[in-house]
Amino acid sequence: DVKVTQSSRYLVKRTGEKVxxxxxxDMxxxxxxxxxxxxxxxxxLIYFSYDVKMKEKGDIPEGYSVSREKKERFSLILExxxxxxTSMYLCASSYFYGYTFGSGTRLTVV
Amino acid sequence: QQPVQSPQAVILREGEDAVINCSSSKALYSVHWYRQKHGEAPVFLMILLKGGEQKGHDKISASFNEKKQQSSLYLTASQLSYSGTYFCASGGGNEKLTFGTGTRLTIIP
Known part of the structure; x- marks a missing residue:
């Protein structure tokens, strides 16, 4: 099975921090x-990527950026x-049909 | 453009049937269905690509109308494990999906 891993399940950050x-x-x-x-x-949708070093804006990209230096890794950056x-952030990957989601990161900004 | 789902929420007793609708004002390239249980990630259920298509597995099936503007998800003889929030998502040819706002399904014994 495809596995999508998000590094943190819960995060608490302060206003103004870079996150x-x-x-x-792994597929x-x-x-x-x-x-x-x-x-x-x-x-x-915030951002998506079809290939290494390639990125496209989604519907709500303001305040975010992304990085994809390797095929298996896609990073979301809150500048x-x-x-x-403050929200639940979900990463997903796909090949033709159907998304596989990671378990999500619940981010709280205080 | 975000697909519109109805109803927003539904409560059923075990064994009852449910229908969840997903509609768009313009033809969709494809429609996906996902289920998300509380505190978990959404899980892919199925995809429909062709107008008039129907597919399913076990007691969960879906249809895509001829004009490709509406899809319905059918859950028959519902089980407790069917509880969760169901999302439809409309797909473009480039795999990018736009999700509906979801339908919360609660099954009670």
Whole structure:
């Protein structure tokens, strides 16, 4: 089975900090995605990547950036964390059909 | 454009049937269905690609209408394990998905 691993299950950060969320997949998938999930809003796409060093903005990229230096790793960066970025962050990978999600990182910005 | 799901929430007794609808104002390339249990990641259930397609496994099935603007998920003889939030997601040709807002399904004994 494809496994998508997110480095932290829970994180608490201070406003203004630079935050790194890491995601690693072990099945050589080309496509990787970062979503945030908020009650009543479903999952919203932040950034995605189809290949190494390639990235595209999703629906809500403001305040975020990403890095994909290796095929298996896709990092989400909050340049200067703000309280409105408190959320559940989900990483996913795919190859043609169906996403496999990581278990999520619940980020709280205080 | 985010797909619209209905109902937002439903409570069923074990053994009852449920239908969850997902609709869009324009034709979709594909529709995916996922289930998320509380505190867990969403899990892929199935994908439909063709207008008029129906597919399923066990007692969970889905359909995609001819115009590819609406999909329905059918859960028959519901079990406690079916509880969770169900999401549809619309796919473009490039694998990027736009998720609906979800339908919370609660099964009670």
């Amino acid at each position: 790194f969320l890491e995601c690693v997949q 050589d998938h080309e496509n990787m995605f970062w979503y945030r999930q908020d009650p009543g809003l479903g999952l919203r 200067s964390a703000s309280t409105n970025q």
